Amino acid sequence: MSDTYLAAIAVRRSNYAITPKSSVPDEKLEAIIKACVLHCPTSFNTQSSRAVLVVGDANKKLWNMISESALKGLEGDNKTSMQGRLTAFGGGYGSAVIDAITVKFPVYTKQFPVWSLNAAGMLQHAVWTSFTLEGLGTSLQHNGAYSDELVSNIQKTFSLPSTWTSTAIMPFGDPAAPPAEKSFSPIEDRVKVVKA
Ligand SMILES: Cc1cc2nc3c(=O)[nH]c(=O)nc-3n(C[C@H](O)[C@H](O)[C@H](O)COP(=O)(O)O)c2cc1C
Numbered sequence: 001m002s003d004t005y006l007a008a009i010a011v012r013r014s015n016y017a018i019t020p021k022s023s024v025p026d027e028k029l030e031a032i033i034k035a036c037v038l039h040c041p042t043s044f045n046t047q048s049s050r051a052v053l054v055v056g057d058a059n060k061k062l063w064n065m066i067s068e069s070a071l072k073g074l075e076g077d078n079k080t081s082m083q084g085r086l087t088a089f090g091g092g093y094g095s096a097v098i099d100a101i102t103v104k105f106p107v108y109t110k111q112f113p114v115w116s117l118n119a120a121g122m123l124q125h126a127v128w129t130s131f132t133l134e135g136l137g138t139s140l141q142h143n144g145a146y147s148d149e150l151v152s153n154i155q156k157t158f159s160l161p162s163t164w165t166s167t168a169i170m171p172f173g174d175p176a177a178p179p180a181e182k183s184f185s186p187i188e189d190r191v192k193v194v195k196a
Pocket of ligand 1: 012013014139140
């Protein structure tokens with residue numbers, strides 16, 4: 001029963017070579033994201049995860065804002081290299097921004113920010129895998145810390161609630177090339193089975 005799912009997660013990869021096109025219609029992208037938000041778990045079922053699908057001109061606007069913030073203070077080769085990466089991400093068709101809100105919950109107030117980020121990670125994986133299965137190239141981008149100022153500008157520009165914050169953004173588009181080769185360390189070093 002789990003074979004189909006395991007085959008799907010094995011297909012997901014980081015693909016940085018993306019084009020400004022999407023052979024998957026916006027309605028389908030929206031349906032995928034809604035299904036992932038609906039079914040991915042959150043701690044105590046607080047439903048703390050949020051997602052924003054950003055496409056077309058809005059995507060260009062988003063990446064211009066990220067670039068302006070991320071390039072501040074960088075110089076020389078570092079700036080050139082970062083500029084190249086950001087131009088490539090902004091040159092995709094869209095971005096899935098996975099957000100988390102902090103839920104106030106009696107007793108566990110301190111832990112909730114961490115748990116909501118864990119839940120956001122599960123949602124990122126579900127969207128990333130689904131987009132890959134649709135044939136899209138997708139990656140997960142942190143670009144250092146998103147400053148409070150940038151987050152606030154993004155919230156205002158796209159009319160998002162001020163409680164929605166994001167630690168990562170997933171740029172996507174039809175792939176221009178397959179993902180690079182990936183190496184794996186021996187699985188025995190990473191998984192132990194304990195029976196007694
Ligand atoms: C929590 C997390 C954070 C990541 N952050 C970035 C990032 O900021 N930029 C980036 O290019 N890739 C990022 N990645 C992608 C990883 O580098 C990538 O998943 C890893 O090298 C394995 O390659 P694969 O995605 O093709 O399987 C991140 C992945 C995870 C799970």
